[in-house]
Amino acid sequence: xxxxxxxxxxxxxxxxxxxxxxxxxxxxxxxxxxxxxxxxxxxxxxxxxxxxxxxxxxxxxxxxxxxxxxxxxxxxxxxxxxxxxxxxxxxxxxxxxxxxxxxxxxxxxxxxxxxxxxxxxxxxxxxxxxxxxxxxxx
Numbered sequence: 001x002x003x004x005x006x007x008x009x010x011x012x013x014x015x016x017x018x019x020x021x022x023x024x025x026x027x028x029x030x031x032x033x034x035x036x037x038x039x040x041x042x043x044x045x046x047x048x049x050x051x052x053x054x055x056x057x058x059x060x061x062x063x064x065x066x067x068x069x070x071x072x073x074x075x076x077x078x079x080x081x082x083x084x085x086x087x088x089x090x091x092x093x094x095x096x097x098x099x100x101x102x103x104x105x106x107x108x109x110x111x112x113x114x115x116x117x118x119x120x121x122x123x124x125x126x127x128x129x130x131x132x133x134x135x136x137x138x
Contacts (some may be wrong), residue, residue, distance in 0.1 A: 006064060009082055021059055024137065029138070031126060035129060040099065045128070045129050046126050046127065046128055046129075047126075047127050047128075047129055048124050048125070048126060048127075049124070049125055050100070050122065050123075050125070051080060051096060051097050051098050051099075051122075051123060051124075051125035051127070052095075052097040052098075052099070052102075052103040052122060052123060053082070053093040053095055053096065053097065053103070053119065053120075053121060053122050053123040053125060054093065054094040054095055054097075054103055054106065054107055054110070054118050054119070054120060054121075055091060055092075055093055055094075055119040055120075055121050056068055056072065056092045056093070056094050056110070056114060056116075057068070057090075057091070057092045057114070058089045058090070058091045058092075058117050059089060059090055060088045060089050060090070062086050062090050064081075064090075065083060065090035065091070065092050067130060068092050068114070069083050071113060071114075072092070072094055072124060076094070076095075076110075079095045079096075079106075080094075080096060080126070081093075081094050084095070085137050093121075094110075096125035096126050097125065098125070098127070100120055102127065103120045104120055107119075107120055
C-alpha cells in the first residue's frame with residue numbers, strides 16, 4: 001500500500017511537465033528492417049480472408065457429391081475442392097476467389113460440366129502469400 005501512495009504522489013508532482021524524446025535515426029532503419037523480415041517470414045503461408053467460393057452442388061446423396069468432387073478434381077486440378085456435410089445435405093464448394101468477378105468467370109465456364117446451377121457465395125477463403133504480396137492487418 002505504501003508503494004501505491006508513493007507512485008500517486010510522484011505522478012501528481014509531474015503533472016504539467018513535458019517530456020522531450022530524441023529518437024536515434026537508427027531506430028527508423030531497424031523498424032524498416034523488421035518490416036522486411038516480417039514480410040519474408042509470411043511468404044508461402046496460407047492466410048484466411050473474406051472472399052468467394054462456388055457452391056457446385058448441395059444434395060442429400062453422398063455418391064452424387066463424390067462424383068461432382070471427382071469431376072472437379074480431374075478438370076480443375078489447380079483449384080481446391082471442399083466437401084462438407086450439413087444435415088441432411090452434402091455440399092461441394094470449389095475454389096478460393098478474392099473477387100466475385102473471378103468466381104463468376106469460372107462459374108460460367110463450369111456450366112458445360114454441370115446441369116445444376118452453380119452459385120457464387122461469400123466465404124472465408126485460403127490464400128497463399130507470395131513474394132509480391134504482404135499481409136496488411138489493421
